[in-house]
Amino acid sequence: MYLLRRKGSLMDKKTLVFCRTSKRAANLTEALKKDRFNCDAIFKNQSLETRQKNIDAFRNNKVKLLISTELMARGIDIPDLDVSLNYDVPHMPEEYLHRIGRTGKISFSF
Numbered sequence: 001m002y003l004l005r006r007k008g009s010l011m012d013k014k015t016l017v018f019c020r021t022s023k024r025a026a027n028l029t030e031a032l033k034k035d036r037f038n039c040d041a042i043f044k045n046q047s048l049e050t051r052q053k054n055i056d057a058f059r060n061n062k063v064k065l066l067i068s069t070e071l072m073a074r075g076i077d078i079p080d081l082d083v084s085l086n087y088d089v090p091h092m093p094e095e096y097l098h099r100i101g102r103t104g105k106i107s108f109s110f
Contacts (some may be wrong), residue, residue, distance in 0.1 A: 013082035014058070016069035017067045019043075028087060029067045039065035 019025040022043035029041040040054035040063045057063040059078060070090070 013064065014061065014078075014080060015065050015083045015085060016058075016081055017065065017085045017087050018090070019067060020090065021039055022069055024088060025067045025069050032065065034048070034050065038063055039067060041067040043069045072104055 017028070020026055022045045025041050025043045026045075029039055032039045040057055042051045042054050046054075054063070054066065054085040067087075
């Protein structure tokens with residue numbers, strides 16, 4: 001959360017944060033919302049309708065911060081994405097390549 005809060009850091013950037021599990025993504029989203037971040041999550045335990053609503057809000061800049069599992073790492077295009085963050089390191093190296101391929105710009109790991 002430090003990177004997200006620091007003045008001039010990521011507060012105004014469209015940021016995709018990757019977590020390893022659905023539970024971690026849900027917990028991180030809940031914690032960020034309690035800390036007044038405007039964010040949504042997308043993971044496989046959600047309904048298709050919820051996932052689509054959250055992706056659309058992210059694409060249309062209604063939400064600048066999206067927390068996700070590997071679901072977003074493949075096949076979903078977000079052309080104006082500024083930053084991808086790895087909250088958790090993936091299980092397999094190939095998954096990391098898919099994650100950073102979402103932006104081709106800035107990717108951080110914690």
